[in-house]
Amino acid sequence: MTDQTINTTAAPAKDRKEDLYTATPAQLIWRRFTKHILAVVSLWFLVILALCALFADMVAPYAPFEVQRLRTLAPPTGIHLFHEGRFVGPFVYGLSRERDAETARVLYETDPEAVLPIRLFHQGDDYDFFGLFQSNIHLFGVDDRRQQINLLGTDDLGRDIFSRVLYSGRTSLTVGFLVVGVASLIGIFLGLIAGFFRRADGPVSRLIDAMMAFPDILLAIALVAALGPSAANVVLALGIVYAPRLARVVRASTLVIRELPYVEAARALAVPTPVILVRHVLRNVTSPLLVQATFIFAQAILAEAGLSFLGVGISPDIPTWGTMISIGRQFMSTAEWIMLFPGLAIVITVLALQLLGDGLRDLLDPRLAKDI
Amino acid sequence: MLAFIGNRALLAIPTLIFISFISFVIIQLPPGDYVTAYAAQLRHAGEYISPLQEELMREQFGLNDPMIVQYWRWISDIVLRGDFGYSLEWNAPVSTLIWDRLMLTLAISSASLVLTWAIAIPVGVYSASRQYSFLDHLFTVFGFLGKGIPDFLLALILMWLAFAYLNMDVGGLFSPEYQNAPWSFAKLGNLLSHLWIPLVVLATGGAAGLIRVMRANMLDELGKPYVETAYAQGLSEARVVWTYPVRVALNPFISTVGWALPALFSGDVITAVVLNLPTTGPLLLQALKMQDMYLAGSFILILSVFTVVGTLISDILLAWFDPRIRNA
DSSP states (O other): OOHHHHHHHSOTTTTHHHHHHHSOHHHHHHHHHTTOHHHHHHHHHHHHHHHHHHTHHHHSSSOTTOOOGGGTTOOOOOOEEEETTEEEEEEEEEEEEEEOTTTOOEEEEEEEEEEEEEEEEEEEEEEEETTTEEEEEEEEEEOOSSOOOOTTOBOTTOOBHHHHHHHHHHHHHHHHHHHHHHHHHHHHHHHHHHHHOHHHHHHHHHHHHHHHHSOHHHHHHHHHHHHOSOHHHHHHHHHHHHHHHHHHHHHHHHHHHHTSHHHHHHHHTTOOHHHIIIIIIGGGGHHHHHHHHHHHHHHHHHHHHHHHHHTSSSOTTSOOHHHHHHHHGGGTTTOTHHHHHHHHHHHHHHHHHHHHHHHHHHHHOTTTOOOO | OHHHHHHHHHHHHHHHHHHHHHHHHHHHOSSSOHHHHHHHHHHHTTOOOOHHHHHHHHHHHTTTSOHHHHHHHHHHIIIIIOOOOEETTTTEEHHHHHHHHHHHHHHHHHHHHHHHHHHHHHHHHHHHHTTTSHHHHHHHHHHHHHHHSOHHHHHHHHHHHHHHHSOOOOSSSSOGGGTTSOOOHHHHHHHHHHHHHHHHHHHHHHHHHHHHHHHHHHHHHHTSHHHHHHHHTTOOHHHHHHHTHHHHHTHHHHHTHHHHHHHHHHHHHHHHHHHTOSSHHHHHHHHHHTTOHHHHHHHHHHHHHHHHHHHHHHHHHHHHHOHHHHTO
16 A cells, blocks of 8 residues: 555666565555456445445435435436536536326426536435434535436436435445355354364265255245345345355365464464464465455345345345346336346446456465466 | 266265255244144135144144154155155145256256357357457456346346347247147247247356356466477367367366356246246245245255256266376
8 A cells, every 4th residue: 555655766677676575565465456457446446335335325315215206217317517518517407397198108308498507515305324413415416496316317206216226235235245244154164174173074065065056046045035034134044155155265275274384383382273273274264265255245246136136135125236126127118227227236346346356366366376 | 987986976975965954944944834834724714723633733744753853754755755745835746846847947057058158168269369359358348247247137138128129028938829839840939039038148147257267277278388289280270279278178167067057046046037937936936935845945955956966967077078087
């Protein structure tokens, strides 16, 4: 993180080699990581996404459940800069609403007269930020009593898709994160035992094989169905489903580390086995674990969307990307944006996690490591 | 070779036992048991049985026995008599409900596995031998997108596109007019016009990953001295690439056949629900929602057993294909 300053201040070419010797491990890792442009972009994207999800109350212009009866199924609007050839700053056009006499469908036309400038830090609806403070400042909004800014359109109840995608992100990312946590707890435990104790290896490995043989979504649905549908059970079920993958990774690394001299030395010094496991073995399997955890994060987001879509996951009242797609499906032929934007959010997030995982693997896997 | 096969088969047995046990635990997980569900069903129909009768039924069915005894009864019925229990929801033995659907799931999954290979091998080989070309970058983008897009979303989008632009109705396996018609070329054509979406959806996810694997393996192999030797002998590029490095690079394809199956089965369930296909998906989902656990557990058990068998077959194929593994 501090290497940029070093790079700019150090004289080029000549001191480059010396710089390599004096750099701290963290600097070396960061330097190698920044070679993967896609991974760096992904990391930034994920950080921004996580911040947007965390501060969704502030970033989103409207509340996720705010129903607008006079603005149902409004299409997405683009942000414009020029009105009638004149630069007026970012603004959106208002929409005029009409009802088709024959089909009774609501039609929206952009109203070229209604120019709605986008105001930053706009005072809008009140919200309660995690019960910590109350505010009504939104990142952006428009000053008009009758018009709204719906960048990504609205759904059948007139709820703002952009706001809902952000709030859904909060749920989906939290679920993904917790799944990784649960899977890590189970996976590390099983993997360490199978890898470290020869006698336990056989049975635990067969158990891992058996768990891996279950189709992941099916096992998750079965567990959720059996335990009862709730967010906590979805996390638990997906955690159980993905634990064996982490267990395999931990086991494989532990098998190697178990034979290393420092473990033998620790044993000779009568260090208790649990301490050896945590301090000497676990600490050295963190890199493959981290890589695998990134991939499982991506998988968990996909799986949670699938479960919510099938209606066996989190309650449909809580907005997640999966439930949004499942709602949007009914309007697929008339208002495709309801389904497409949460879908796009899933695709981009999963993509970013995959690219980040690829970057981390190149970075942390010594077999694949190339010259700096 | 025989010893290798025997060894692998023996290793599969404890895995199968674990699988059956986990399936049984899933069947037993929901609160209440068969008799509670049966009593509820009777009440729904306006009849009534007393708690004493319920208790007698429990005794009769052996539901008060320890779990391990019940497990043994359940699994021995399956293995010895092919009896998977009784579906309360459908009022029929489970074994009469599942096989048609399982076979269709297996057929669709195998077909999409073949399609996955048919896409991944040529594309992977091309990407590796023309590294950093325009098409290589294009395939890389496709590979990442294919892994990122959820199955059900892809199915929905393809369905929408087929409906909106090709004017095709793609739900189900057949159009209504062919539903009960005898088999003919027209019916086969109709089946294929419905089946391409699930096949494409299932193949995309797998192909996306395998293209990356194939490309990486090929890049490793293409840099090896034997390839240079082959070129030096004056062989054409097609001959060099397809005869030697491809054979070596194919190993992970064969070894992942078994592991590809669970992903395909999972994808099949979701895709089938979206497209309303008569595979395991919709029935299994309904069974789980209704807590019709014998039906659901049987589906899960058999699909997982398919996976173990698939893994066994892929191990054997790999040994047959690659002497280094056979003799290791």
